[in-house]
Amino acid sequence: MNFDWNTEQKAYRESIRTFIRETLPENWEHIAHGPASREQTAFARDFCGKLSQAGLLVPHWPTEWGGRAADPWEAFILAEEMWMAGEPRGGQYMNVNWIGPILMLFGTELQKQTHILPMARGETLWCQGFSEPESGSDLASLRTRAVKDGDSYKINGQKIWTSYAGDADTCFLLARTSEGKNGISIFLVPMNTPGITVRDIPSIIGEGDIHEVFFDDVEVHEKWRLGEEGQAWEIIGQVLSLERVGIPRFSLASKTLRDTVALLKQEGRFIGAAVDQAAKAHAACEAARWYSYFIIDKRAKNIQAGPEASVGRFSTVICERLVSEFVVEHVPEAISGVHPMLLAHHQRGIVAGIASGAAEIQLNIIATQFLELPREAR
Amino acid sequence: MDLSLNEDQLAVEGAIEKLAEQFGSSPVDFHGFALVSDDLDRELEEGGYFDIATIPEMGALSAAVSVERLARLPYTAEVALSMLVRPHLDMELPRPFGVIEQGRPGRFVATAKTLIIIDDDKVGIAHPTADQVEAIPDSLFAYPMGRLTESLEVKYLPDDVASTVKTWMRVALAAEMAGLMQAALDSIVEHVSVRKQFGRPLGVFQALRHRLAECAVLTGGVRWLALKAAWSGDAGDAALAALHAQDSATRLVYDMHQLSGAMGMTLEMDLHLWTYRMKALMSELGGRGGQAQVVAAACFE
Numbered sequence: 001m002n003f004d005w006n007t008e009q010k011a012y013r014e015s016i017r018t019f020i021r022e023t024l025p026e027n028w029e030h031i032a033h034g035p036a037s038r039e040q041t042a043f044a045r046d047f048c049g050k051l052s053q054a055g056l057l058v059p060h061w062p063t064e065w066g067g068r069a070a071d072p073w074e075a076f077i078l079a080e081e082m083w084m085a086g087e088p089r090g091g092q093y094m095n096v097n098w099i100g101p102i103l104m105l106f107g108t109e110l111q112k113q114t115h116i117l118p119m120a121r122g123e124t125l126w127c128q129g130f131s132e133p134e135s136g137s138d139l140a141s142l143r144t145r146a147v148k149d150g151d152s153y154k155i156n157g158q159k160i161w162t163s164y165a166g167d168a169d170t171c172f173l174l175a176r177t178s179e180g181k182n183g184i185s186i187f188l189v190p191m192n193t194p195g196i197t198v199r200d201i202p203s204i205i206g207e208g209d210i211h212e213v214f215f216d217d218v219e220v221h222e223k224w225r226l227g228e229e230g231q232a233w234e235i236i237g238q239v240l241s242l243e244r245v246g247i248p249r250f251s252l253a254s255k256t257l258r259d260t261v262a263l264l265k266q267e268g269r270f271i272g273a274a275v276d277q278a279a280k281a282h283a284a285c286e287a288a289r290w291y292s293y294f295i296i297d298k299r300a301k302n303i304q305a306g307p308e309a310s311v312g313r314f315s316t317v318i319c320e321r322l323v324s325e326f327v328v329e330h331v332p333e334a335i336s337g338v339h340p341m342l343l344a345h346h347q348r349g350i351v352a353g354i355a356s357g358a359a360e361i362q363l364n365i366i367a368t369q370f371l372e373l374p375r376e377a378r
Numbered sequence: 379m380d381l382s383l384n385e386d387q388l389a390v391e392g393a394i395e396k397l398a399e400q401f402g403s404s405p406v407d408f409h410g411f412a413l414v415s416d417d418l419d420r421e422l423e424e425g426g427y428f429d430i431a432t433i434p435e436m437g438a439l440s441a442a443v444s445v446e447r448l449a450r451l452p453y454t455a456e457v458a459l460s461m462l463v464r465p466h467l468d469m470e471l472p473r474p475f476g477v478i479e480q481g482r483p484g485r486f487v488a489t490a491k492t493l494i495i496i497d498d499d500k501v502g503i504a505h506p507t508a509d510q511v512e513a514i515p516d517s518l519f520a521y522p523m524g525r526l527t528e529s530l531e532v533k534y535l536p537d538d539v540a541s542t543v544k545t546w547m548r549v550a551l552a553a554e555m556a557g558l559m560q561a562a563l564d565s566i567v568e569h570v571s572v573r574k575q576f577g578r579p580l581g582v583f584q585a586l587r588h589r590l591a592e593c594a595v596l597t598g599g600v601r602w603l604a605l606k607a608a609w610s611g612d613a614g615d616a617a618l619a620a621l622h623a624q625d626s627a628t629r630l631v632y633d634m635h636q637l638s639g640a641m642g643m644t645l646e647m648d649l650h651l652w653t654y655r656m657k658a659l660m661s662e663l664g665g666r667g668g669q670a671q672v673v674a675a676a677c678f679e
């Protein structure tokens with residue numbers, strides 16, 4: 001085992017840091033509030049273009065799609081640095097992490113040609129149309145329907161919590177083509193298609209983040225169906241496993257903790273309970289870090305990480321919670337905007353146990369697949 | 379970054395696994411507290427396992443992996459200190475080791491040839507004679523506990539050596555805790571899979587499934603922090619690992635007993651062998667508060 005980065009990895013990380021330092025504007029910490037604000041999303045388009053030119057947007061993609069087939073470690077180092085900086089890629093991180101790779105695996109030639117290179121150039125924003133008002137954790141119960149009509153589908157229904165929907169160009173949409181888990185299909189739907197209405201949902205995580213999206217007789221040609229009819233469940237199984245440790249949340253949590261401790265030290269307040277709490281939170285961040293690295297190590301060796309991904313994810317939820325609580329207790333003024341980056345972390349941290357699969361669902365997976373506990377007959 | 383064992387480390391892991399299998403179950407007629415195996419100690423000694431940390435291809439990491447595995451056994455022997463602390467001292471010290479912290483009873487004290495003495499910030503070494511120590515056969519802690527019967531001649535160590543000792547004690551503690559937690563968790567997973575109430579195995583109840591899943595997350599984290607600390611030998615890493623171990627153990631010990639019902643209170647089930655060893659380690663080196671002080675000094679500039 002070797003718990004250190006090699007020379008190239010260190011240099012790579014340093015080059016990303018330099019790029020970030022040179023590219024982010026001075027008022028970045030005021031832009032970087034919330035995970036998907038309008039201002040940040042607009043900024044991201046410009047930033048991702050520059051990242052792409054620097055070869056730092058999709059380094060782990062194959063060369064034919066604008067990458068250089070870098071290994072999963074480089075992709076993760078990049079993700080760590082981006083997340084730590086307040087995710088200047090905005091919603092485009094999804095293209096990089098899973099939408100692009102899934103299209104490469106399951107897309108038709110037309111779908112790949114249309115969508116992948118614009119992603120690699122940092123020109124396009126997607127949204128993920130999975131959750132519905134009645135289908136959150138129980139995603140397989142979703143009701144948005146796609147009915148075949150000649151060589152098109154007519155889509156009707158509603159999505160909710162859709163991040164980036166207000167500005168997205170394309171939606172990675174799940175809709176039902178027949179009953180049951182294996183009756184769900186994926187459609188790549190341009191967001192300017194007639195019949196789509198997007199509404200902002202005001203929230204504590206910042207303006208412009210989450211939305212309702214309504215589909216009224218939205219017509220989508222069958223050539224924009226990804227995979228076969230009913231193949232969605234199989235395909236998104238891969239998406240979800242990539243996403244479980246897709247965001248290295250421990251990186252920003254850890255930085256936030258260090259910054260908060262530095263503030264307390266300046267004021268002579270790093271004493272007593274604060275020391276115990278900070279140490280405990282730091283241990284939780286490091287536990288999440290090393291468990292996540294363990295999963296990336298497997299990925300780098302082409303070993304499929306199974307339910308361990310949920311263990312990694314839940315470790316991250318614990319560390320986000322401890323760090324958020326630490327800031328709220330010891331630097332409450334952060335929540336009133338006195339320290340914008342601490343607030344930016346807060347607004348990202350509080351969703352750790354909900355977005356991309358609730359924490360309790362991870363525990364269900366761990367219990368069933370990792371510990372192999374007996375299950376109730378269904 | 380490479381989080382797989384190398385070939386030599388895999389070979390040691392395999393050999394330890396084979397050895398461990400011989401000690402995998404407790405004797406049916408055992409209803410006591412400390413289940414000590416002299417055979418295990420002898421086999422480890424004869425196999426040269428107490429020195430693997432000094433062999434560059436294996437290193438302290440291999441020792442930590444071994445300590446974790448052996449801590450999962452119902453049997454105990456003085457393994458962790460000998461494998462992880464002793465090799466990092468520039469002096470020949472006879473094993474087995476024991477620890478006396480703040481004059482309190484400690485594990486393996488009655489049979490130790492070398493005692494690590496911790497008095498506040500000072501760390502010393504002593505070699506007790508048989509009449510200076512005595513066993514405490516009825517301690518609940520599932521290590522062979524012992525105490526001093528008179529004060530010893532202690533050779534206090536210079537600060538840098540003292541801090542090396544504490545660092546490796548923390549690594550040893552974390553590696554041992556990782557194994558104890560895993561063993562306790564495994565035994566309760568088995569228990570709730572078999573034990574039926576309300577017509578079904580306890581393990582189908584989500585309230586219990588989630589607690590077990592959370593314990594699995596904590597156990598995995600402790601193991602990785604212990605291995606990282608063994609690899610780096612860094613004081614901050616060691617304190618983080620020990621802190622996470624002691625903190626997680628409070629949760630594990632409570633939950634594992636809770637989920638085993640009254641059966642967990644008996645000496646028939648092996649559970650107490652792991653949980654009471656964890657309890658013995660919870661207070662070591664100042665407990666969580668002690669580790670937190672070191673983390674604060676070493677990890678936050």
Ligand SMILES: Cc1cc2nc3c(=O)[nH]c(=O)nc-3n(C[C@H](O)[C@H](O)[C@H](O)COP(=O)(O)OP(=O)(O)OC[C@H]3O[C@@H](n4cnc5c(N)ncnc54)[C@H](O)[C@@H]3O)c2cc1C
Binds near residue numbers: 357
């Ligand atoms: C900031 C943010 C951004 C998001 N972005 C998107 C997006 O872009 N696209 C998208 O499709 N979705 C998005 N989501 C939605 C997200 O995927 C859902 O919130 C998540 O799947 C949980 O669903 P829910 O909110 O309906 O909670 P519910 O499913 O109602 O769950 C509520 C609580 O009940 C628990 N629970 C549910 N089922 C069980 C069970 N079987 N056992 C035990 N406990 C259970 C949950 O763990 C949770 O604690 C986003 C959410 C957030 C917060």
